[in-house]
Every structure is written in C-alpha cells, then in structure tokens.
Amino acid sequence: MTPQNDGAARATPARRPTIKDIARRAGVSESAVSFALNGRPGVSQGTRDRIHRVAEDLGWQPNSAARALSGERSGCVGLVLARPAHTLGVESFFLQLVSGVQEVLAARKVALLFQVVEDIEAECAVYRRWWAEKRVDGVLVVDPRSDDPRPELLDSLGLPSVMIGAPAEGERQVSTVWADDSAAMASVLAHLYELGHRHVVHVAGLPGLAHTERRINSLRTEAGRLGLTAIRSVPTDYSDAEGAEATRRVLDSDAPPTAIVYDNDVMAVAGVAVAAERGIKVPGELSIVAWDDSALCRVTHPRLTALVRDTSGFGRLAAEELLARLDGGPVRSLQAELPHLEPRESTGPPTSGA
Structure with a gap:
C-alpha cells in the first residue's frame, strides 16, 4: 500500500x-x-x-565533543542544583545569580550546563558522569553544606570548581566566593532591637545548608549579646507555602513575635499575606524583614524592609573566578560586598509589649 x-x-x-x-x-x-x-x-x-x-x-563552529576527546576544553561549565524543584520558579535569587554568571560566560563564549536533582548524592553522581564524559571544564557549586562531600570529590576528580556562598575553612580544595551572612544577620537584629523588638522569629531556609546555619548561629550570638531570650529560628524549604505555614504557627504560639525575619523575599511576602488575612497590622503589630531584596519586596504593600545585595554581581564574581581557575589560576577565597539593610515601611516600633 x-x-x-x-x-x-x-x-x-x-x-x-x-x-x-x-x-x-x-x-x-x-x-x-x-x-x-x-x-x-x-x-x-x-x-x-x-x-x-x-x-x-x-x-562553522568547532565540534566540542571532538575537542574534549582530543584533550581540549569542552567550552562548557556546569551548575547542579539539589533543591526541591517547586521552589525554583518563585525565588528570584537564583535567576539573578545565573543572570550574572551567564553575562560573564557569554563574553567568553562559554556555555552553561544546568541540571536540577533531588539530593546531594544525585548531585555528586552528576559530577562523576560529567567528568567521565568530559562534558564540562569546571563547575559552579551552590548551597554549601555544613558537612559537605563535594569539595573533596571535585578535588579528587581534578575538576576546577568554585563554591558559591561558603567562606574558606581550613585547607581549601576549591575556590570560594562568599558574603558575610553572620554580619548581615547581626545588622538585621540590631535594626529590630533599636526599634524596640525583643521577641523575634527567624523563618529560615533549608536546614543543613551552611548559610542557614551561619544565620541561625549569628542570630543566637547577637541575641545573647543583647540579652534577648525570646529568639528562635524555624526551618522551611524556602517556598511560599512553607513560609506561610511557619508564619501561622509562630503567630498561634503562646508568645507570638513582634518581628519576623524571612530567609527570602517569597516567604516574606507570604508572611505579609498571612498577617493581612488575620487582620494583623504591618508594621504596627508585626514587623517583617526579607533577606534578599527583589521587585516583590518593592511592590508589596507595605514595601518590605530587606537586605540588599548585588546578586547578579555575585554571579559575575563566581563566573570570573571559575574562568580564572580554568586559565590556570590558584585556588582562592573571595569575599563579596556585605549586604546592607534597606529599611522600608514593613518595620517599625512594636505597639505592644515586646
């Protein structure tokens, strides 16, 4: 037929x-x-x-696979993200970070290979596969862990790497670029303390991440220095749903806070929504601070007090350091500019006892 x-x-x-x-x-x-x-x-x-x-x-363009087989560079670097996939579409931090990374890589005609996986074990498996297949020349590593297996693995593979968000500790195996989360948290608590807040809750991100632990530890240290005892942190997955649920729990507690610090902009906006649905005035009855500033923080009513940093610049710094490593540069630790607090309408003196 x-x-x-x-x-x-x-x-x-x-x-x-x-x-x-x-x-x-x-x-x-x-x-x-x-x-x-x-x-x-x-x-x-x-x-x-x-x-x-x-x-x-x-x-005409050179065949990257053939170049890799001949021992030349592949012209590609990798980024693996081991986070719940549903949290990525709403968080602006990674979009801004990748924007800065891509700006630098594009200027050198270097491609970015991006993959999302379920956990750290799967992330390590991706690195092993990329190394065996010569898919990438180096990798950018995010979300440093308190007990992180990745630096040792990448060092053993001989894969040039830059860890984003972790200060160097002990003998360095990979380059690092980082911001001082401890000092940033101290500035947030100092702002709230000066306004008269004595009961502050920190709605934190994923437990086990190094920057989450640094923020929690800094909050405890500064609270101890100021003589504050009604201070605590509540872990979440960074999503608006968990941010809202954490807000409801702390507001329903026997001693609700007068101020809440959220580890990203999305959770802070969710917190404002929870306060609105309960008739709680922001900032009169509850002050709110977002960790990373974004358009969300500036268009929400009231506008959110937030920590401001050049996240795209952070990505550019990381990409520049990785390219320097690929060009034979040494392992280094580079500190980015300290985030600064931008007070807006969501923070003010508490109207009742702290």
Whole structure:
C-alpha cells in the first residue's frame, strides 16, 4: 500500500559545515584550514584571515565533543542544583545569580550546563558522569553544606570548581566566593532591637545548608549579646507555602513575635499575606524583614524592609573566578560586598509589649 502524499514538503535537516567545506570555499587544503582554525603555524596571515572569514560566513563552529576527546576544553561549565524543584520558579535569587554568571560566560563564549536533582548524592553522581564524559571544564557549586562531600570529590576528580556562598575553612580544595551572612544577620537584629523588638522569629531556609546555619548561629550570638531570650529560628524549604505555614504557627504560639525575619523575599511576602488575612497590622503589630531584596519586596504593600545585595554581581564574581581557575589560576577565597539593610515601611516600633 502506497503512503498518501499529504502535500507537505518534508524539510531536509541543515547540514553542519565542515573543514572540507571551508577548504573548498577558500581554495586551500584541509590541512591549511586545520592549521588556521587551531592557531598553528604553517599558513600565511593572508590565508589565515581568508579561512576565518569563510568559516564565519558558513557558520562553522568547532565540534566540542571532538575537542574534549582530543584533550581540549569542552567550552562548557556546569551548575547542579539539589533543591526541591517547586521552589525554583518563585525565588528570584537564583535567576539573578545565573543572570550574572551567564553575562560573564557569554563574553567568553562559554556555555552553561544546568541540571536540577533531588539530593546531594544525585548531585555528586552528576559530577562523576560529567567528568567521565568530559562534558564540562569546571563547575559552579551552590548551597554549601555544613558537612559537605563535594569539595573533596571535585578535588579528587581534578575538576576546577568554585563554591558559591561558603567562606574558606581550613585547607581549601576549591575556590570560594562568599558574603558575610553572620554580619548581615547581626545588622538585621540590631535594626529590630533599636526599634524596640525583643521577641523575634527567624523563618529560615533549608536546614543543613551552611548559610542557614551561619544565620541561625549569628542570630543566637547577637541575641545573647543583647540579652534577648525570646529568639528562635524555624526551618522551611524556602517556598511560599512553607513560609506561610511557619508564619501561622509562630503567630498561634503562646508568645507570638513582634518581628519576623524571612530567609527570602517569597516567604516574606507570604508572611505579609498571612498577617493581612488575620487582620494583623504591618508594621504596627508585626514587623517583617526579607533577606534578599527583589521587585516583590518593592511592590508589596507595605514595601518590605530587606537586605540588599548585588546578586547578579555575585554571579559575575563566581563566573570570573571559575574562568580564572580554568586559565590556570590558584585556588582562592573571595569575599563579596556585605549586604546592607534597606529599611522600608514593613518595620517599625512594636505597639505592644515586646
């Protein structure tokens, strides 16, 4: 039975240009093209320039797989995120971070390979696979853990890496770029204390993350220094749903707080919504602080007091350090600019006893 022709012409897939195509168009040998495109001697400057013009006209690009097999760079770096996937679409931090990373990589024509996995074990498995397949030249690592297996693994693989968000501790195995979360939390508590708040709850992010632990520890240390005892942290998964639920729990407690500090903007906005549904005035009866500033913080009513930092710049710094490592630079620890608190309408003196 002969298939019927539906009249639609089937498009022929475009063929990638090859060295042979360049040689034919430029009127030179394939070896001359290879020498010119790989920056090796053996052809005149005029011939080299002509070959490059032809290659550009044809849209030729080097085969990254072949380059990797030959020991050259793949032209790609990796980023794996081991977090609940449902939390990524609403949190602006990673979008801004990747924006800064991509800005630097694009300027060097380096690709970014991104993958989301369920847990740290799956993340380590991805690194092993990428290393074995020569898929990436190096990796950016986020969400440092208190007991983190990744630096040792990446060091053993010989895969250049930059850990984002962890200060160097002990003998460094990978480069790090970090911001001082402890000092930032101290500035938040100092602001609330000066306003008269004595009962503060911290709605934290995922437990086990190094920056979560640093914020919790800093809150406890500063509270002890100020003589405050009604201070505690509540862990969440960073989502608006858990942020809202944590807010309801602490407001339903026997001694509800007069101020809440949220570990991201999304949870802080959810907290404002919970306060509104209960008729709690912000900031009159409850002050709210968001850890990372964003458009959400600035358009919410009332506008949210927030910690402001250049998150895109943080991503640029990390990408620049990884490229420096790929170029043979040493392992380093770089501190980013300290986030500063931007007081807005969501914080004020408590109207009742603290």
